[in-house]
Amino acid sequence: MKKWVVVVFALFMILKLNAQASIGITVVVAPPPGASITMDSYIWDILFANDGVTTYQNDNQGTMTIRSSDRKNFRVDFSSQNLGSLKQGTDYYVPYYIKATRITGGNIGLVGTPAIVAGYVQLTSVQSMEFNKKTPKEGIQFYIGIKIDPISGEFYESGNYTDTLTITFVGL
Amino acid sequence: MKKPFLLVLIGILAASMAWGATINITANVSQILDVSVDASTWTIPLDNSGTAITNASQGILTVKASKSNYTVTFSSTNSGALKNGTEAIPYKIQVNTSAWTEGVQTNNLSSYTQLTTPQTIVFKKKTPTAGKTFGIDFNIEAYTEYYVDGLYTDTLGITVSAP
Numbered sequence: 001m002k003k004w005v006v007v008v009f010a011l012f013m014i015l016k017l018n019a020q021a022s023i024g025i026t027v028v029v030a031p032p033p034g035a036s037i038t039m040d041s042y043i044w045d046i047l048f049a050n051d052g053v054t055t056y057q058n059d060n061q062g063t064m065t066i067r068s069s070d071r072k073n074f075r076v077d078f079s080s081q082n083l084g085s086l087k088q089g090t091d092y093y094v095p096y097y098i099k100a101t102r103i104t105g106g107n108i109g110l111v112g113t114p115a116i117v118a119g120y121v122q123l124t125s126v127q128s129m130e131f132n133k134k135t136p137k138e139g140i141q142f143y144i145g146i147k148i149d150p151i152s153g154e155f156y157e158s159g160n161y162t163d164t165l166t167i168t169f170v171g172l
Numbered sequence: 173m174k175k176p177f178l179l180v181l182i183g184i185l186a187a188s189m190a191w192g193a194t195i196n197i198t199a200n201v202s203q204i205l206d207v208s209v210d211a212s213t214w215t216i217p218l219d220n221s222g223t224a225i226t227n228a229s230q231g232i233l234t235v236k237a238s239k240s241n242y243t244v245t246f247s248s249t250n251s252g253a254l255k256n257g258t259e260a261i262p263y264k265i266q267v268n269t270s271a272w273t274e275g276v277q278t279n280n281l282s283s284y285t286q287l288t289t290p291q292t293i294v295f296k297k298k299t300p301t302a303g304k305t306f307g308i309d310f311n312i313e314a315y316t317e318y319y320v321d322g323l324y325t326d327t328l329g330i331t332v333s334a335p
Contacts, residue, residue: 037193046199050238052301062195077192086199094199148199155238155298158203168192 035069036139037076037169044146048094050158052150059101059145064167067139068131072109073172075130078116078165080123086148086161094161096148097122100129103141109133120147123165130172204238206303207332216310218261220321224314229307233267235332236303237295241277242334244293252286254324261324262286264311267293272304284311287328 040063048056068074078098085093097120102108111130115121144167210232218225235244246265253260264284269276275297285291 036191039193039195042193042195044195044197046197048199048201050202050204056199064193086197088201094201096197096199144195146197153300153302155204155301156201157240157298158201158238161199161201163197165195165197166192167195 035071035074035169035171036065036067037167038065038067038139039063039144039167046146046148048148048156050150050156052153052155054150056148057145058147059099060143061146062144063103064100064142064144065139066131066135066142066169067137068135068169070134071171072134073130073132075128075170075172077168077170078123078127079168081164081166084122084124084163086163088157088159088161092157092159092161094148094156095122096146096163098127098165099145099147101143101145103143107133108135108140120145202238203334204236204301205242205332205334206234206236207244207330208234209308209330210234214310216312218312218319218324220318222315225310225312227310229268230265230310231308233306233308233330234303235295235299235306236301237299237332237334239334240296240298242295242332244295244330244332245290246281246287246292247290247329247331248287249327249329251288252326254326256320256322256324259320259322259324261312261319263326264313265328266309266311268307268309269293272306275299275304284309 044061046056046058046061066076078100082093084097085095087093098116099120100114100116102110102117109131110117111132114127114129116127117129121127214230216225216227216230233244246267250260252264253262255261264286265281266284267279267281269279269282275295277294277296279293280291281293
């Protein structure tokens with residue numbers, strides 16, 4: 001039985017003994033101890049030249065740290081609110097592409113070579129990385145890159161485009 | 173079911189689900205608004221014969237825009253006249269946008285017009301990155317009296333703006 005299940009069960013038993021006490025509940029709903037995904041920055045501001053020629057590409061746009069705690073098998077999912085496009089209003093879209101590049105060396109338990117590691121992918125659907133080894137306490141790190149291609153010979157409608165990129169830790 | 177038990181159950185379910193990070197991405201796509209002409213000086217001989225001068229494509233205007241709505245404005249320093257001191261020769265221009273009707277909302281210079289006041293062409297489509305080109309036609313109407321000989325000048329201003 002996993003450690004966090006034991007902890008939850010123990011807390012459940014405590015609460016059961018004193019059903020009027022609710023003080024322990026917030027502790028119970030906490031995620032498994034230590035499992036997390038953190039970024040060095042949660043806001044990415046990008047200036048796109050919009051000259052019909054220049055690609056925006058930053059392979060190190062952000063640094064992601066994954067801590068699995070005692071989870072051996074887990075998955076990291078990448079999803080986009082606008083299915084891989086930055087959006088301005090209701091009519092204008094700029095497709096973008098994401099890539100994960102491992103920083104941490106050695107055997108990190110990454111299963112195979114997911115598409116998002118092999119190259120830049122548009123998040124028209126969820127892209128995943130699966131792991132079969134728990135991370136060290138300090139976690140493992142990946143660069144997250146972003147790329148926006150020009151449309152040859154055309155301008156994008158100028159203005160501010162936004163999207164929300166969600167990276168999710170899923171215990172297996 | 174007792175409330176604490178229910179909350180613990182919710183906690184167990186939450187604990188078996190997912191956690192992660194959310195990143196807000198904002199891309200500022202640069203605005204391109206530019207007008208240029210093939211020649212910044214037009215030298216037009218007037219032989220004082222009374223015959224009208226009509227020069228199709230006296231100049232070529234190139235417009236580049238990354239916006240769907242923008243306006244190109246034409247104005248004249250001397251309100252549509254070439255001047256030599258107090259002497260004046262009225263002239264007219266027109267801009268031929270017939271090759272890009274789908275991109276033009278309103279062309280107030282579709283026929284020969286004297287720029288006594290600024291005139292506009294309102295566009296409704298962004299251009300390719302190479303821009304769109306339009307001929308600027310020039311006209312001095314036929315006349316029955318001689319103009320005083322000499323050099324007559326004016327400055328034609330062309331600007332582009334977007335809301």
